[in-house]
Amino acid sequence: MNAISLMNWVDVGHTSDIPHQGARRIETDMGAIAVFCTVDHEYYAVMDKCPHKGGPLSEGIVHGRSIACPLHNWSISLQSGEAQGVDAGKGCAPPVPLKVENGQIFLSLPV
Amino acid sequence: MTPETASKERIVVIGAGMAGGRIVEEILKRKDSLFEISIIGAESLPTYDRIQLSPVLAGEKTFDQIVTHSQDWYDANGVKTHFGYWVQSVDRALKEVVLHDGQRIPYDKLILAMGSDPIRLPLPGADLHGVVAFRDLHDVDAMQAAAERGGEAVVIGGGLLGLEAAYGLAKRGMKATVIHLVDVLMERQLDEAAGRLLEKALLDRGVISVLNAQSEAILGETHVEGLRLKDGRVIPASLLVMAVGIRPHVEPAKSAGLVVERGIVVDDQMRTSDPDIFAVGECAQHRGQCYGLVAPIWEMCRTLADVLTAKNPDSAYLGTSLATRLKVSGVDLYSAGQFGGGEGCEDIVFRDPGRGVYKRIVIKDDRLVGTVLFGEAGDGGWYFDLMKKAESVAGIRDTLIFGQAVTHALAGQDPSDAVAAWPDATEVCGCNGVTKGQVVASICAGHTTLDGLRGACKASASCGSCTGIVESLLKVTLGDSFKAQTGPKSICKCTEHGHAVVRKAIIDLELKTIPDVMQALKWQTPDGCSSCRPALNYYLLCAWPRDYHDDPRSRFVNERNHANIQKDGTYSVVPRMWGGVTSAKELRAIADVVDKFDVPMVKVTGGQRLDLFGIKKQDLPAVWADLNAAGMVSGHAYAKALRTVKTCVGSEWCRFGTQDSTGLGIKLEQATWGSYMPHKFKMAVSGCPRNCAEATIKDFGVICVDSGYELHVGGNAGIHLRGTELLTKVATEAEALEWSMAFVQLYREDAWYLERTAPWIERVGLQFVKDGLAEPEMRAVLVARFLESQAVYQIDPWAEHAPKSEPAKVFSPMADLRNGVSQDQLKECAQ
Numbered sequence: 001m002n003a004i005s006l007m008n009w010v011d012v013g014h015t016s017d018i019p020h021q022g023a024r025r026i027e028t029d030m031g032a033i034a035v036f037c038t039v040d041h042e043y044y045a046v047m048d049k050c051p052h053k054g055g056p057l058s059e060g061i062v063h064g065r066s067i068a069c070p071l072h073n074w075s076i077s078l079q080s081g082e083a084q085g086v087d088a089g090k091g092c093a094p095p096v097p098l099k100v101e102n103g104q105i106f107l108s109l110p111v
Numbered sequence: 112m113t114p115e116t117a118s119k120e121r122i123v124v125i126g127a128g129m130a131g132g133r134i135v136e137e138i139l140k141r142k143d144s145l146f147e148i149s150i151i152g153a154e155s156l157p158t159y160d161r162i163q164l165s166p167v168l169a170g171e172k173t174f175d176q177i178v179t180h181s182q183d184w185y186d187a188n189g190v191k192t193h194f195g196y197w198v199q200s201v202d203r204a205l206k207e208v209v210l211h212d213g214q215r216i217p218y219d220k221l222i223l224a225m226g227s228d229p230i231r232l233p234l235p236g237a238d239l240h241g242v243v244a245f246r247d248l249h250d251v252d253a254m255q256a257a258a259e260r261g262g263e264a265v266v267i268g269g270g271l272l273g274l275e276a277a278y279g280l281a282k283r284g285m286k287a288t289v290i291h292l293v294d295v296l297m298e299r300q301l302d303e304a305a306g307r308l309l310e311k312a313l314l315d316r317g318v319i320s321v322l323n324a325q326s327e328a329i330l331g332e333t334h335v336e337g338l339r340l341k342d343g344r345v346i347p348a349s350l351l352v353m354a355v356g357i358r359p360h361v362e363p364a365k366s367a368g369l370v371v372e373r374g375i376v377v378d379d380q381m382r383t384s385d386p387d388i389f390a391v392g393e394c395a396q397h398r399g400q401c402y403g404l405v406a407p408i409w410e411m412c413r414t415l416a417d418v419l420t421a422k423n424p425d426s427a428y429l430g431t432s433l434a435t436r437l438k439v440s441g442v443d444l445y446s447a448g449q450f451g452g453g454e455g456c457e458d459i460v461f462r463d464p465g466r467g468v469y470k471r472i473v474i475k476d477d478r479l480v481g482t483v484l485f486g487e488a489g490d491g492g493w494y495f496d497l498m499k500k501a502e503s504v505a506g507i508r509d510t511l512i513f514g515q516a517v518t519h520a521l522a523g524q525d526p527s528d529a530v531a532a533w534p535d536a537t538e539v540c541g542c543n544g545v546t547k548g549q550v551v552a553s554i555c556a557g558h559t560t561l562d563g564l565r566g567a568c569k570a571s572a573s574c575g576s577c578t579g580i581v582e583s584l585l586k587v588t589l590g591d592s593f594k595a596q597t598g599p600k601s602i603c604k605c606t607e608h609g610h611a612v613v614r615k616a617i618i619d620l621e622l623k624t625i626p627d628v629m630q631a632l633k634w635q636t637p638d639g640c641s642s643c644r645p646a647l648n649y650y651l652l653c654a655w656p657r658d659y660h661d662d663p664r665s666r667f668v669n670e671r672n673h674a675n676i677q678k679d680g681t682y683s684v685v686p687r688m689w690g691g692v693t694s695a696k697e698l699r700a701i702a703d704v705v706d707k708f709d710v711p712m713v714k715v716t717g718g719q720r721l722d723l724f725g726i727k728k729q730d731l732p733a734v735w736a737d738l739n740a741a742g743m744v745s746g747h748a749y750a751k752a753l754r755t756v757k758t759c760v761g762s763e764w765c766r767f768g769t770q771d772s773t774g775l776g777i778k779l780e781q782a783t784w785g786s787y788m789p790h791k792f793k794m795a796v797s798g799c800p801r802n803c804a805e806a807t808i809k810d811f812g813v814i815c816v817d818s819g820y821e822l823h824v825g826g827n828a829g830i831h832l833r834g835t836e837l838l839t840k841v842a843t844e845a846e847a848l849e850w851s852m853a854f855v856q857l858y859r860e861d862a863w864y865l866e867r868t869a870p871w872i873e874r875v876g877l878q879f880v881k882d883g884l885a886e887p888e889m890r891a892v893l894v895a896r897f898l899e900s901q902a903v904y905q906i907d908p909w910a911e912h913a914p915k916s917e918p919a920k921v922f923s924p925m926a927d928l929r930n931g932v933s934q935d936q937l938k939e940c941a942q
Contacts, residue, residue: 012926021638021664024925035925039638053284056680059668061641068641070668070676075641088173109928 009099009106015043016103023058023067028109033096034058035105036078038065044078045098045107051076051083051091119147122419123208123216125198126224127152129161130392130408132180134222137416139188145420148190149216151208154247155195157181161247162405165272165439168251168279201367203385220387220419223364223375227357227393227403232267236329242351245276254350258283262349265289265338267326269296271435273354274313278439280350281317288319288346290326290338300435300446304462305469305485312442312467315830321346357403359394374401379427381415391415398430406541407431413544434495434541436488445491448481448498449473456480459512472512477505490514492577499541515579530583539584540577543569550581554588561585603642605634610646610863617654625651625662639665646864649751652787653859656900669749672922673908674731682731683724685748686738687784690758690776690796691719700741704734718755718793720746729923735909744784744907751865752787753794753855756780757805761798761815768798770815775844776804779813779851785905786855786897789862789871794851807835810858810868811851816840820847824854824880827869836877838884853890856897857883 018024018037025048026033034048034057042065048058055071065078075084081095082088097108122138124131127150135148152158158180166172185192196210207215229244231237243253245266257264258280266277269291281287289296295306296313310320325341329351337347359374370376370384374396381389381397391411393403402408410431417426434447449456450473461470468486472479472494478501482494493515497504504511510518535548550570558567564581565572571581601607608616613632622628625647629639639647644665651659663671674682686701701721705713711725726734735745748754756779759765761772776796783794795806796813805828806812812823812835819842823835838854841847857880862871872880884890 010928012928017925019664019921022921024921027924027927027929029929032924053678054680056676059672059676059680061644061667062664063638063640063644064636066640071678073641086171086173089175090170090173 007097007108007110010109012105012107014103015041015100015105018043018105021062023060023062025056025058026107030110032056032058033107034067035098035107036062036067038062038078043098043100043105045096046076046078046081046093047096049093050074051093052087057093119145120219121217122146122148122220122222123218124148124150124222124224125208126150126226126392126394127154127158127192127194128224128226128392129158129179129405130224130226130394130412131222132158133409133412134224134391134415135185135188135190136180137412138420139190141416141420141422149193149218150185150190151193151196151198151210151216153195153197156248157185157194159248164245164248164251165275165279167248168245168254168276169282170279174248198363201363201388203367203388206387218387220389222415223383223388223390223394224392225360225364225394227359229353230356230358231353232326232355234326234329236331236335237353239329239331239335239351240333241331241335241349242329242353245272245352245354246357250352254280254352255283257350258285260349261285263288263347264350264352265346265348266352266354267338268354268356269293269320269322270299270354270356271297271437273352274309274318274437275439276352276354277318278313278316280352285350286319287317288321288348289313290321290324290340290346292323292325294322296320296322297435297437297446300450300483301444301485302450302471302483304460305444305446305471305483308467308469308485309437309442309444313439316439316442357393359396359401361394364388364390364394372396379414379429380418381411381428389415389419397428400430402431402433404433404435406433409541409543431541432499434491436491443484443486443488445484445488446482447491447495448479449475450481450483459508461512470512474504474508477503477508479504479511487514489579492579495541496580530580531587539580540570540572543572545570547584550584551588554585559585559589602646603640605629605636605639605643606632608632613647614650614654617650623651623655623658624660625665641667649787649789649864652904653900656903670751672728672731673735673745673749674726675749677724681725681727683722683748684726684731684734684738685716685720685722685746686743687746687780688720688743689780690756690773692773692777693721697741697743700738700743704737707737708734716748716755718748718757720748720755722748732922739907739910745909747784750787751790752785753780753783753792755793756783757793757795757809759796759798759803761796765798767801768815769817770798770820770844772796772798772804772813772815775813775815775820775847778844778848782848782852783855783901785907786859786901787904788855788859789864790867792855792858792868808832809835811854813847813851819843822847822850822854825868825872825877827867829867829869831869833869836872838877838881849890849894850884852897853884853893854880856893856900859897859900860893 012026020037021039023034023036032048033045035045037043048056050057050069052074053071055069057067057069059070060067066075067078068075074087076093077084081093083091099106131150157178160177160179163177199209199211201208207217209215229246243250261284264280264285264287266273267290269289273289277287277289295303296309327341328339329335330337330339335348335351337345339345361371361375364375365371375383375390375394377383377390377395377397381391383390392408411428414426414428417423437444456473456475459472471483473481479497484491507518510521533547537547539545539547539550545568549568553564553568558564564570571578601609616632620631622631628647648662648665652661668676674684676682708730710723714722716722756776758773758776761768762770779794792810794811795804795809797804797806798815800814806814807823808826808828814821821840822838824838826835827833858868
């Protein structure tokens with residue numbers, strides 16, 4: 001996903017498809033993307049792969065603007081995708097640009 | 112005269128490691144306007160605490176947390192830095208240091224703090240890729256990168272550094288093996304008994320020790336592939352770490368013509384053979400001794416700073432007695448002084464192999480001269496202090512081995528009183544040279560926590576062996592207000608409250624939702640974290656089974672998806688087989704599921720059930736439906752709940768069986784399945800004392816005997832093996848069932864979340880459990896509350912839970928954009 005490739009906003013579903021404080025998975029050719037809904041009904045998307053051992057972040061516990069990986073409990077920022085706390089600086093689950101319009105969720109994906 | 116820069120004496124420090132950083136700090140602390148200081152460091156990094164690299168490797172700390180003197184700190188103190196430069200030579204005639212780029216830095220006083228280099232064994236293959244030392248951040252980076260690729264690591268050297276390296280690599284997922292030349296690990300710090308315990312403790316953490324092993328050659332083409340030993344054994348390795356020792360770094364002192372033996376020779380004021388050149392730290396040799404630990408560095412720096420600033424020109428360094436503490440999480444190990452004994456020495460040894468505790472103190476002429484502590488090292492600082500004071504211990508000799516608390520208690524003293532009586536000038540922290548007076552002053556200035564004190568006055572901030580004394584000072588100085596912060600540990604960083612406080616508040620204040628608890632107890636985060644939310648969810652459903660609505664978003668993935676997540680993101684599923692009994696119909700249904708969903712593995716579990724591995728999340732609802740259709744329900748193998756009841760065949764088939772153990776097992780399982788608990792819970796029923804169902808390592812175990820049933824509790828075959836303790840003996844099956852439910856409910860209501868029965872009983876004591884269940888009325892109340900909860904929660908999540916908690920559709924992806932969709936996008940762009 002570099003700046004030169006064409007990006008496009010893709011409609012992936014409605015906000016009501018995502019459980020409050022939960023996540024859903026979007027399958028793509030680049031790998032799965034996890035779309036999250038936080039306690040304050042903010043929506044974020046990151047690649048669904050923990051930088052530590054590849055755990056599915058979409059299955060973690062959402063807290064604040066972070067997700068706890070279900071395999072080994074790394075805490076990942078939903079905004080930057082960066083590992084936090086004691087694991088800070090050790091890896092990143094790349095964030096995917098996301099916007100919400102009229103309740104529909106759009107992800108910016110390469111075409 | 113005005114204090115112009117030109118008039119200041121110029122001090123140049125070579126080396127920006129722990130010694131270099133510290134000597135600058137010590138000089139500034141004494142007089143900050145007297146000198147113009149420059150520091151030269153070959154690493155292009157600020158000064159960091161090299162002994163903390165082990166926690167960085169193990170992933171327990173980050174680099175930023177171990178920086179002691181940052182670039183900003185040097186800038187703020189007017190110290191000129193030359194990081195990333197190394198010294199080509201020292202021109203003693205012109206009094207100039209020549210850097211590698213030809214730059215010349217003039218000095219009036221030169222301080223050599225160049226540290227040491229790791230020794231690299233001249234083995235064949237030592238230049239292969241993947242062979243590293245364990246010395247600086249680059250080594251740690253290389254080791255971390257290797258660990259990410261996984262595989263096998265070999266560490267040559269079973270000393271402090273080698274073991275910490277091996278532990279760090281094992282913790283990062285590598286298979287780690289330590290090769291050691293002699294037959295005891297850390298033989299310079301440990302005696303044989305402690306060495307064996309350490310070997311065992313490391314093995315439990317995934318580190319294999321190969322002792323009495325001499326390395327012969329490193330194998331591989333371009334990258335290391337293995338290590339061959341003299342005896343012909345080959346140990347595969349994708350990473351090889353040499354941690355066999357250090358050699359004082361003596362260039363360029365040697366080429367400048369200073370007297371150098373093993374290290375740069377210095378006198379008691381750290382002066383080399385040139386009166387304007389000094390040396391401190393690992394590169395120095397003092398009274399024939401070179402040191403590789405931190406405490407001597409700090410002492411040398413203090414002495415030299417006293418001399419240079421003329422604060423105390425006669426200050427002298429007289430050598431350091433050494434104490435060592437291993438930085439491997441969960442392994443408590445301390446060694447100091449002449450632990451091995453010797454002529455005229457007497458040993459006192461305390462050994463409790465059951466708890467993995469070994470202590471040895473060595474006494475000579477009624478004075479303590481050495482100690483090795485393993486398993487319980489909290490008294491290390493106290494022993495070390497007694498050693499340094501060199502006072503007679505004859506009066507406390509008979510209790511000495513039991514440590515400070517016992518010794519002082521038997522002498523009628525509060526341990527804190529002894530500390531309270533110390534004069535202010537007594538040194539508390541040997542590493543950082545902090546006196547009791549300075550610690551107390553910092554406490555009075557408002558630094559009232561251990562961490563706060565470490566930051567403020569550096570006491571207990573290096574090796575940590577004085578932590579106990581520092582805590583005593585906190586207690587003495589703060590009195591009752593200290594007790595508040597040493598209460599039970601908080602659940603997590605979101606709150607200051609411990610589990611007990613939260614559970615009590617939920618009942619007393621009738622809190623019935625997670626947000627209510629967080630609001631009432633002033634949680635510091637908007638919605639908690641992955642530690643506290645699952646705990647609160649459990650406490651609430653235990654307290655209010657009828658009113659509380661379970662929150663799946665505060666449950667770990669396994670309980671949310673009703674299956675066990677595996678390392679590749681697939682799940683495993685265990686159908687319940689009551690008491691371990693199955694039938695042709697059930698086996699056929701399982702076999703059909705295996706075929707239909709391409710299940711790659713079926714395994715018999717330790718609890719006598721069948722586990723189906725490798726099931727995709729989106730297939731879970733269909734798998735459950737098929738298993739349900741054959742009459743099977745979830746085995747809750749994923750839940751903090753009753754897992755299984757293991758049985759033997761008992762009197763029905765076995766010639767020794769005294770009661771129907773299989774039948775009782777089935778009844779127990781039918782009564783208790785589906786009950787959520789603080790942690791997983793396992794039961795077993797053995798038909799006779801031969802104990803084929805291994806009931807004595809279960810949370811609740813029944814041993815059938817001729818006259819009835821022995822009920823056992825608190826067994827655990829987990830990380831720490833623990834046998835059960837006998838709770839009571841009953842005559843009938845009905846009583847065994849009643850006691851089991853009462854026990855489960857007591858555990859549910861009293862234990863902390865994620866506390867299994869074994870640590871719970873160790874915390875509250877078996878007597879608490881016996882007292883809580885002794886009276887028939889008490890048991891009846893507990894059973895009633897248990898049954899009330901079961902009325903709500905004894906449901907099969909496979910049949911009901913998915914549609915109840917969240918729509919089954921969430922088990923499938925929300926959208927699938929593979930193939931097709933991106934083509935559509937292309938078309939849109941083209942139009």
